[in-house]
Amino acid sequence: MSFADNLIELRKLNNLSQEDIAEKIGVSRQTLSKYETGESLPDIERCKQLADIFGVTMDDLISYEKTDSENLGYGIPPKGKHIFGLVKVGDKGQIVIPAKARKIFDIRTGDNLIVLGDEFQGIALIKEKGLLGLINSAKESITD
Numbered sequence: 001m002s003f004a005d006n007l008i009e010l011r012k013l014n015n016l017s018q019e020d021i022a023e024k025i026g027v028s029r030q031t032l033s034k035y036e037t038g039e040s041l042p043d044i045e046r047c048k049q050l051a052d053i054f055g056v057t058m059d060d061l062i063s064y065e066k067t068d069s070e071n072l073g074y075g076i077p078p079k080g081k082h083i084f085g086l087v088k089v090g091d092k093g094q095i096v097i098p099a100k101a102r103k104i105f106d107i108r109t110g111d112n113l114i115v116l117g118d119e120f121q122g123i124a125l126i127k128e129k130g131l132l133g134l135i136n137s138a139k140e141s142i143t144d
Contacts, residue, residue, distance in 0.1 A: 002038065003035075003061065003062050003063070004036050004037060004038040006060070006061055006064050007036055009076065010050075010056065010061070010076060011036075014053075018032045018033055018036070021053065024049070024053055025042075025046050025050060025053070051079075054076070055078045056078060057079050060076050060079075061076070064076045082101065084097075084098040084100055084101045085098060105127070107127065111127060111128070111129075112127070113126065113127060114126045114127075
């Protein structure tokens with residue numbers, strides 16, 4: 001998707017009019033309309049303002065490519081949030097963590113993951129090193 005497509009989708013998902021967005025970033029409605037039609041592009045400062053308004057990264061605002069398998073029909077995810085798509089559970093309960101997730105969270109062959117669960121919210125995976133580091137930091141702050 002292009003910047004213009006992403007801008008339109010985010011504006012509509014947030015139930016904002018062109019006037020609403022234009023006022024927030026200090027441009028006319030006509031200028032915002034030109035951003036949405038692809039006739040012009042905002043400067044870097046306006047891009048930052050737009051990304052902040054929608055709670056997404058500038059990179060995703062500018063160049064997010066939506067694929068049905070990756071985001072299950074949802075729009076651009078909020079900053080720091082990810083939808084990696086579907087995985088199938090194997091006969092013994094194994095899953096394959098998508099490559100993009102492994103890269104973002106630096107999960108490597110041989111890493112230990114802790115599986116946490118909440119019957120109402122689901123399952124979470126946490127790298128053992130990350131959780132142990134958090135526990136040790138908490139212990140140190142208590143003893144100080």
